[in-house]
Amino acid sequence: MHFITERELKANYRQHPFTHLLLKKTERLTPEAKQFLVDQGIKVSCDEDQVEVAMTKKSNKPEELAKSESVSGLTDLSLSLSYQYELLYTEFLEAGLLANGIDFTISQQLFSLGNCLRDISSDKILPMSSYELPSTETEIEEVINTSYQLTMLHALSERGPLLIKLNQLKIKVECLLVESTLCQQNQLRLFIPYLIKMIEQLLGVKK
Numbered sequence: 200m201h202f203i204t205e206r207e208l209k210a211n212y213r214q215h216p217f218t219h220l221l222l223k224k225t226e227r228l229t230p231e232a233k234q235f236l237v238d239q240g241i242k243v244s245c246d247e248d249q250v251e252v253a254m255t256k257k258s259n260k261p262e263e264l265a266k267s268e269s270v271s272g273l274t275d276l277s278l279s280l281s282y283q284y285e286l287l288y289t290e291f292l293e294a295g296l297l298a299n300g301i302d303f304t305i306s307q308q309l310f311s312l313g314n315c316l317r318d319i320s321s322d323k324i325l326p327m328s329s330y331e332l333p334s335t336e337t338e339i340e341e342v343i344n345t346s347y348q349l350t351m352l353h354a355l356s357e358r359g360p361l362l363i364k365l366n367q368l369k370i371k372v373e374c375l376l377v378e379s380t381l382c383q384q385n386q387l388r389l390f391i392p393y394l395i396k397m398i399e400q401l402l403g404v405k406k
Contacts, residue, residue, distance in 0.1 A: 205231035210281035210320075217241065280378055284320035287371055288313050294368060297361045305397050312390060319386050347399055358401050365401075369394040
């Protein structure tokens with residue numbers, strides 16, 4: 200059984216406003232999701248034989264509304280992207296917990312980046328300086344071009360789990376960049392040098 204959340208519906212609605220939600224027999228709505236549909240005046244129906252959840256695009260023109268053009272809501276790219284952002288957010292929280300007993304400053308920075316990530320997923324334009332991220336192209340390139348290599352000794356050290364997690368976060372951010380919107384890319388790419396700096400700090404790399 201899959202429960203559709205309010206966050207999923209909002210993410211899809213921002214990209215493709217709809218007036219009708221068709222549920223599969225294996226899907227249910229959370230209370231918050233139901234309230235969102237009520238507030239937006241969106242009708243909900245169930246079809247036992249429906250393979251995919253279909254959403255009817257909303258239009259201002261009556262003749263277009265009559266056509267009831269449907270799209271696959273839960274397989275929509277924007278919704279899939281919101282899942283990826285939410286998953287990455289939880290991984291930043293996990294990294295923050297790992298860092299808490301090693302470096303409190305890094306721990307707080309990771310929690311802050313997690314919150315920043317959530318805002319970016321909502322297409323908010325953020326004052327990135329408040330997160331102490333690199334602000335110039337030169338600074339960004341200098342950090343990104345820095346090479347470091349994690350070894351087995353690093354992995355087996357006390358800081359090993361955190362180093363591995365930070366490296367995983369960097370790679371996942373790089374992958375998420377490809378699927379994000381241009382606005383999201385411009386902010387998300389700043390995470391990479393930040394994570395690299397954290398790794399170098401834990402490795403004891405001196406500039």
